[in-house]
Amino acid sequence: MSEKITIGVIYGSYRASREGIRAARMAMNLLRDRCMPVLLDAAEIDLPLLDKMYKEYDEGAAPEAMEAAAETLRKCDGFVVVSGEYNHSMPPGLKNFLDHFQKEYFFKPAGIMTYSAGAFGGVRAAVHVRAVLGELGMPTISAMLPVPKVQSAIDENGTPENEKTAERFGRFADELLWYARALKTARADGTPY
Numbered sequence: 001m002s003e004k005i006t007i008g009v010i011y012g013s014y015r016a017s018r019e020g021i022r023a024a025r026m027a028m029n030l031l032r033d034r035c036m037p038v039l040l041d042a043a044e045i046d047l048p049l050l051d052k053m054y055k056e057y058d059e060g061a062a063p064e065a066m067e068a069a070a071e072t073l074r075k076c077d078g079f080v081v082v083s084g085e086y087n088h089s090m091p092p093g094l095k096n097f098l099d100h101f102q103k104e105y106f107f108k109p110a111g112i113m114t115y116s117a118g119a120f121g122g123v124r125a126a127v128h129v130r131a132v133l134g135e136l137g138m139p140t141i142s143a144m145l146p147v148p149k150v151q152s153a154i155d156e157n158g159t160p161e162n163e164k165t166a167e168r169f170g171r172f173a174d175e176l177l178w179y180a181r182a183l184k185t186a187r188a189d190g191t192p193y
């Protein structure tokens, strides 16, 4: 059953050094055993600063990159939102990407993975991310996954330096996939809106 679950890994740093791509790659690597992960890298997709939301375009009239991202989001049964901590909140590129879409997220669970260069692992950003994801229609799971000192905790390929990081991710992913399967079944019977 879990083979049929698609999880979108959303990452939103536009900085040249993009340390958090390590965390996004780790999520992709460790999810592959459990489900079908797909990376939504905001800088690669490169939507403009928000003018019109996807839903404000007539059908078929959205820019190609936005249409492709919407199509990917529609296929997802849940999300891992990978957020750095910028002034105790989420990076602007991540917020810009998230804000373009709406019903593509509805009734799909999200797990929040944060990271930072320092010791706190982005936990203060996680509080803001949870509020935003709730507003976007994604119930967030209880487990959160902060990764302190991301630049040394995970290598460039997304391999964690310490196996405890992978174990923590495993528990986080198991909880997310439980909700993703449950809500996929529930969505098949219809949604309130």
Ligand SMILES: Cc1cc2nc3c(=O)[nH]c(=O)nc-3n(C[C@H](O)[C@H](O)[C@H](O)COP(=O)(O)O)c2cc1C
Pocket: 013, 014, 015, 017, 018, 019, 020, 021, 084, 085, 086, 087, 088, 089, 091, 115, 116, 117, 118, 119, 120, 121, 122
């Ligand atoms: C604008 C800005 C604000 C930051 N604010 C915080 C912060 O509030 N707390 C923290 O722990 N680190 C903070 N940092 C450090 C980031 O955690 C670190 O640079 C991290 O690598 C950013 O993620 P990225 O490389 O994927 O963009 C900040 C970095 C930037 C660029």
